[in-house]
Amino acid sequence: MPQLTALPDPIARDLADFSIEVPSWGYGNSGTRFKVFTTPGTPRDPYEKIADAAQTHAFTGSAPRVSLHYPWDRVEDFGTLADYAREQGVEIGMINSNTFQDDTYKFGSLTHGDKAVRRQAIDHHLECIDVMRATGSKELKIWLADGTNYAGQDSIRERQDRLAESLSEVYGGLADDERLVLEYKFFEPAFYHTDVPDWGTSLLHCLALGEKAMVVLDTGHHAPGTNIEFIVAQLLRQQRLGAFDFNSRNYADDDLIVGAADPFQLVRILFEIVQQDAHRPESGVNFMLDQCHNLESKIQGQIRSVMNVQEALAKALLVDREALADAQRRNDVLEANGILMDAFWTDVRPALATFREERGLPADPFAAFRASGYEEKVAAERVGGDQMGWGA
Ligand code: LRH
Numbered sequence: 417m418p419q420l421t422a423l424p425d426p427i428a429r430d431l432a433d434f435s436i437e438v439p440s441w442g443y444g445n446s447g448t449r450f451k452v453f454t455t456p457g458t459p460r461d462p463y464e465k466i467a468d469a470a471q472t473h474a475f476t477g478s479a480p481r482v483s484l485h486y487p488w489d490r491v492e493d494f495g496t497l498a499d500y501a502r503e504q505g506v507e508i509g510m511i512n513s514n515t516f517q518d519d520t521y522k523f524g525s526l527t528h529g530d531k532a533v534r535r536q537a538i539d540h541h542l543e544c545i546d547v548m549r550a551t552g553s554k555e556l557k558i559w560l561a562d563g564t565n566y567a568g569q570d571s572i573r574e575r576q577d578r579l580a581e582s583l584s585e586v587y588g589g590l591a592d593d594e595r596l597v598l599e600y601k602f603f604e605p606a607f608y609h610t611d612v613p614d615w616g617t618s619l620l621h622c623l624a625l626g627e628k629a630m631v632v633l634d635t636g637h638h639a640p641g642t643n644i645e646f647i648v649a650q651l652l653r654q655q656r657l658g659a660f661d662f663n664s665r666n667y668a669d670d671d672l673i674v675g676a677a678d679p680f681q682l683v684r685i686l687f688e689i690v691q692q693d694a695h696r697p698e699s700g701v702n703f704m705l706d707q708c709h710n711l712e713s714k715i716q717g718q719i720r721s722v723m724n725v726q727e728a729l730a731k732a733l734l735v736d737r738e739a740l741a742d743a744q745r746r747n748d749v750l751e752a753n754g755i756l757m758d759a760f761w762t763d764v765r766p767a768l769a770t771f772r773e774e775r776g777l778p779a780d781p782f783a784a785f786r787a788s789g790y791e792e793k794v795a796a797e798r799v800g801g802d803q804m805g806w807g808a
């Protein structure tokens with residue numbers, strides 16, 4: 417495999433400007449419905465999750481924001497939490513609403529047939545906007561578990577109407593410099609229909625709401641075989657791609673480390689991104705990780721994920737786009753494909769090591785963190801860490 421030892425200047429600049437947001441819940445224990453394995457030193461509260469997330473940033477230099485999930489992350493004073501985050505060198509990112517844990521939402525939240533339940537769900541989202549203001553966050557992220565398990569269980573059409581009405585009330589609560597992003601998922605926990613199953617449904621609701629509403633693409637939320645990079649290109653074309661939830665999957669919503677199951681898919685996605693300049697901060701696309709580390713060390717998993725995204729981005733930026741455009745004009749199918757594959761097969765790790773060293777970061781953030789002693793220290797200090805928030 418050809419090796420690249422130094423990044424060309426424009427690529428280094430792009431990588432230096434590129435950042436990834438990490439999820440608070442990625443630092444807590446998680447598992448499957450069969451078993452949640454605990455890890456020594458697991459954070460016991462949102463403060464400890466932020467302290468761990470700050471390690472990811474300290475070692476990679478590229479993960480300066482932490483998403484919160486509310487009310488999994490509930491504290492008395494969110495302003496104090498935001499101050500603590502800043503002291504640790506990070507900021508609070510998106511605020512994720514959560515209407516999937518409360519018994520009230522058994523049959524839906526923003527889509528529920530009962531007006532009182534919808535009211536409670538809308539109020540929860542308005543409360544999330546308060547949390548945004550207390551933490552300095554500008555983005556509300558909505559993923560709904562709403563849907564049905566059996567044909568005929570409820571009216572699909574009426575649920576869409578109720579959803580549109582509820583969302584417009586939430587949207588009305590946003591200030592001019594705030595926005596909401598709406599995530600879709602084709603199944604789970606609902607197994608017959610989901611109320612926001614795909615990018616088209618999310619986009620239609622966003623278009624009806626207004627310019628401050630954007631689509632979130634979670635890479636694990638599509639049927640097997642879906643061409644995700646096509647969706648990326650299409651949403652960017654409409655200027656409605658607000659955020660990514662990066663992870664990888666072999667089967668369903670596996671939430672494995674991004675770039676682990678299919679590194680080539682990640683490069684293909686990022687190639688669509690760079691072709692529309694959406695990797696630049698000005699694009700407003702928030703690149704986030706949404707992962708669960710069930711077996712592996714959580715901080716190590718997050719650091720590895722940031723490195724995987726950086727490697728894939730460097731490869732996407734390496735594609736010789738002039739030569740590609742020329743081959744495309746000539747309809748030289750295999751030359752065009754070969755140009756993309758050349759970039760994919762380039763080993764950019766030595767160049768990224770140099771890039772990091774030039775910026776005062778460890779050449780290998782993963783190895784440096786493992787050697788730092790942080791995990792041993794917190795394992796001794798913290799007793800009784802909880803799972804993602806389900807125990808809260
Ligand atoms: C749903 C989802 C959504 C939630 C997160 C915990 O599957 O991807 O983003 O907030 O998992």
Ligand code: MN
Nearest residue numbers: 599634661706
């Ligand atoms: Mn997600």
Ligand code: MN
Nearest residue numbers: 634636637669
């Ligand atoms: Mn998911």
